[in-house]
Structure formats: structure tokens, C-alpha cells
Amino acid sequence: MDHGQVTNLGAIYLPMNPPERLPEVARIADRAGLEQLWLWEDCFLNSGIAAASAALACTERLRVGIGLMPAPFRNVALAAMEIATLHRLFGDRPIAGIGHGVQEWMAQVGARAESPMTLLREYTTALRSLLHGEEVTTDGRYVHLDAVKLDWPPSSPPSLLIGATGPKTLQLAGELADGTILTAGTSPEGVRTAVTNIRPDARHDVVVFMMVETGPGAAERLAAQQEKSGGWGVAGDAAAIAEGVESIAAAGATTVVLQPTESNTPPPGEFVRFVAEEVRPLVG
Template sequence: MTHLGVVFRPQLPPERLRTLARLADDTGLEELWLWEDCFLEGGISAASAALAWTERVRIGVGLLPVPLRNVAVTAMETATLHRLFPGRVMVGVGHGVQDWMGQVGARAESPLTLLREHLDALRALLSGERLTVDGRYVKLDGVALDWPPQEPVAVFAGATGPRTLRLSGEAADGTILTASTSADGVRRARRLIDEGRDTAGRSGSHQVVVYLLTATGPDAAPRLRAELAAEGVESVPDLGAAGDAGAIAKAVQRLADAGADSVVLQPTADEPDPEGFLRFAAQEVRPLVP
């Protein structure tokens, strides 16, 4: 089954989250995803509030920029969420936007090395291991969580380029793809992820989450075109979806057929009715997606 979600974009003020999280819960939406874009809203604080306000919807954080955090802090916060809300938390980590990382003095000389070290340590800590690590970026001396998750948990990695996609296959349990990923892009990502998994001898499932830029309503097409142009990807074929529930469901199905396990509808930054968009996703699009 393809999971369907919606992004709560941090262009909305934090005080809007409560209403939208509860609406996601009430309408039966499977996933609500949050972003930690600089310098808008904190991913862990927003996720903990959304989880506390709801009963069943899964909350994803996609993603936490690893240059901003010591891996022990990432592990502590992730483990706390999983113990408080078992089965309802999805946390992803990634490079972060390099310009933003530079603004706060955290830009890494080798983002790929940092992400690999962070992923390896994070997964080990969440598994209850005691670690001593002397890496290029990650340094731990006999560190273990007193309260690791009670069940195995998946760690997601955000990835776009080939090397990071292969790394995600090697060192993460799932991959988050941006809304700049077409169906063909999902297929390429799956191939690269599988190459990484083969290299590392990984088995089992590897969930792929992809955002789908989505607009509905009478001005859907021009709003979609404007956002794609603003992101510099207007020339990429088959990106985004605009129209009624049938049109959006077909776009979701194309991504699912290409290898996506979860498709997360990403409203445009100027979406005039976020609550209406969420209801549209849960009540009109969801029934059309197998």
C-alpha cells in the first residue's frame, strides 16, 4: 500500500500546527511531515508538540541538518520521541542547505563524511550500543543512551545526489527525496540506493519517501508553475501536480509505481487554505490511491 502524507510547511507560523495536526488525525491522514528549514521552526520541538496533540497520525521530521547537532543530541531526542510515541515517529537527517550551514558557522568541509559518521553513530546509539568513535567529525567516548527505543527504529536520510543516495542505501534505513524528484528520478534513486545496500550487504526493506509539489483549486496551475520556476526546476518534465483529486492521485500513483513507498503532498508556499488542502488530501485524494 502507498502511504499518503502532507507537509506542514514552516512558512506557516508554529501556532498553526496544532489545528493542522489535529485535523490530520481526525481525517485519517497517515502521515504529517515537518521541516527544519533555517531559520523557521525546530523539527524536534514541533514534532513533539504534534505528537502530543494527536493520537494516531505518524509524524515525520524531514529533515534534521546534521551540521547543527552533536549526534548524541540527535540520538537522545529521537529516542525520547520513540519511547513517548512508539510507532508514530519518523526522523530523517541530512546535509542541510550548505548556505544556511555557512551562516551559522557549521558548514562541513566534507558533508558526505559527516553524514556517514552521523548515520553510523546514530543508528548504533538508537540500537542501544555503547560507542567510542574518533572520526573526522563524530567523536564519542563510551557514549550510550540510558533510554534507547524499546523496539528497532528506522533512521531516514535525505538525499539528492548519486553519492548521497548510495550512502543512504549503505547507512540509513530509508530515504527522503525532495519535490524536485520526478518518477524517473525515483527510479534512478532506487537503483543508487540498491547499489549502496548491495555494497554494505544490507537486507530487509528500505522505505522511500518522496514529496510531491501539489496545487489544487481554480488557480492551481499558475501557482504550481510559479513555484517550480522559483526553484529553478520548471524545465524538468512531470514535476509536481495541479488539478482535482483525480489528477493528484494519478501523479501519486506514478511515483508509487516508480518505487516510492510514501508520497507526501507538499502545498505551494502560497497555499491559501492549508486546512482545506489537508482535507482535500485525506478525504478526496486518499480514496483514489491504492
């Protein structure tokens, strides 16, 4: 796998922003030429599928990622139906990411699994088969399907990504998924370690969320966010952020998605335009 060259650059629309503002931000991103806009399905802010559908419907070329949908939260057949519907409606522009979910949130909704790894393995295996148009019968520890087959599978099997942090989940992503999502705050060294665990082949996408801040007071806002959530990030102008992107790419990322802090400075529309028009031209 040839590392060091970012093939995609994106930005995140944080779910702390009102859902009704998303279509405007998506249109700005589309017009500015941003390659990818990513959304989260954090509890209990907004639905990843509904938000992605809205963003896709009001844009023409923008790819929209959901990073990520918690496997315990959604029946696998329903997840397959929703992902397949997005792909039937919008071609290859949707990007689906799944993962364990935040265990505290999963406990709040009565969905916490005793063995998250077992669930994710069963879930990913069944979901991939369903999205390939296969009939699935399985009776696992968590996933139970009896002759389930999508009537409207995607016209071609879509990529499926897994969000991962620990070594076992990273290895699972490398084994079963088409790509891996690494959370914001992952340093270049952390990316290198993750890639060693994933052992990706030439077709495996390594997506890294990268925490950034720009504009007056950027360093202070980034420091405040790091104090709250920890992790690595970059504050500064487009050149400084592009340098950070390239360091993440050199460590093994194929897609870098810039994540603003929760300060919303600059506002989401200005942020996606900044990524597309100022940072992207500086990234090799």
C-alpha cells in the first residue's frame, strides 16, 4: 500500500450543530469542491442516515460519510436496508462506517453487548453479505437472521468501514472491512501503529479524523478542546494545517478528514470552504 499521498480530503459537520443547518453547509461544501463531508451518529444528537440523506439530496458530487453507526444500536437488517437505499438513491457518494459505539451510551439504551468484539464480527459479516445481495441465515451470539435478503440491494457492493481504536478492533477492520476510521486526536505515530495492526492492502482506505483550529485564537481554542477530550491536533493557517495533513498521510492515512473544535469558530460553512479552497491546494 502506497502511503504518503492523501487521495481524499474532507471535513466534519459536528452534530452539536442543529440538523437544519446541514443542507446549507453541504451545499457550500459541494460548490467549493470539497471531496467529503462527514457526519456522526453520536447519542443523542441526530440520526446519521437521515442527516446523510439530506446532505446527499441537496448536493451533486459531494461524498458524505457516516462515521460511525453503532452496531448495537441498529438491527443489522435495518442497517443494510438503509445503507442500500442510500446507495440506490445516490450511487457511490455515501460512505458507511460502523463500530462498537460508546459503551456508556449503549448501556443507556439497553443495547450494551457483553462482548462487543463478537457482536461487531457477526454484524460486519452479515452486513457485508446482505449488501452483496446474498440471502443470509445466521444464528450467532448476537446476530440472528432467518433467510433475510434485500429486495433492493445496491447495484454494486459498497465499501464498508469500521471505526477502531484498540488493536483487536483494528485487526478486525483489516480482516473484514474495506476501510478503517481512526478517531480525531490520533497522532502520526498513532496512525503508524494502527496501520501495523490493520495490515491494509492496496484497496483498504485508512480514514483519519484530524482535529484542527484556524483563525484568531486558534491555539487557545485547540488547547481548550484538547484539555476536554485529549489527543493530537494542529492550530494555525492553511499552510500549518496542510503540513499536519501531510504528516498524517505519511504515517499511512489515505483519507484525512478535518475536524473543527466545538467552538464553531469559524462557523461550519466557513470551515468547509476553508478546507476546500485554502487547505486542499496545499496538500499533495
